[in-house]
Amino acid sequence: xxxxxxxxxxxxxxxxxxxxxxxxxxxxxxxxxxxxxxxxxxxxxxxxxxxxxxxxxxxxxxxxxxxxxxxxxxxxxxxxxxxxxxxxxxxxxxxxxxxxxxxxxxxxxxxxxxxxxxxxxxxxxxxxxxxxxxxxxxxxxxxxxxxxxxxx
Numbered sequence: 001x002x003x004x005x006x007x008x009x010x011x012x013x014x015x016x017x018x019x020x021x022x023x024x025x026x027x028x029x030x031x032x033x034x035x036x037x038x039x040x041x042x043x044x045x046x047x048x049x050x051x052x053x054x055x056x057x058x059x060x061x062x063x064x065x066x067x068x069x070x071x072x073x074x075x076x077x078x079x080x081x082x083x084x085x086x087x088x089x090x091x092x093x094x095x096x097x098x099x100x101x102x103x104x105x106x107x108x109x110x111x112x113x114x115x116x117x118x119x120x121x122x123x124x125x126x127x128x129x130x131x132x133x134x135x136x137x138x139x140x141x142x143x144x145x146x147x148x149x150x151x152x
Contacts, residue, residue, distance in 0.1 A: 099124035
């Protein structure tokens with residue numbers, strides 16, 4: 001019981017802090033610029049945090065581009081189907097150009113918001129280097145197996 005209370009507090013604090021740091025300032029800025037209706041209701045939000053000096057990209061509602069994968073066995077064909085959080089298997093960014101960024105995605109489902117974040121930078125670059133390292137390893141194995149010990 002105590003553990004559940006701590007988990008709930010952690011979840012609420014994480015959600016509230018992310019809203020305060022990334023999304024509430026953007027919502028307020030857009031309201032002041034009259035580019036967002038006064039009775040705005042948050043359905044989805046997305047932030048891309050760059051590893052360099054570029055400003056964050058903040059998206060709200062229809063601007064959000066993400067892939068939501070629904071678990072196998074869930075009937076999505078009903079005309080009034082709207083997923084709840086337990087129906088969701090994963091939420092991922094859907095744009096490869098932002099794989100080197102940290103990112104946050106918030107989506108409201110039937111029962112509550114789901115938060116996905118990843119602050120690991122340069123994933124796309126690291127994957128490329130890792131893929132290349134396998135080629136170097138195979139080359140070294142080939143050289144060793146064929147007694148090519150002094151490459152020139």
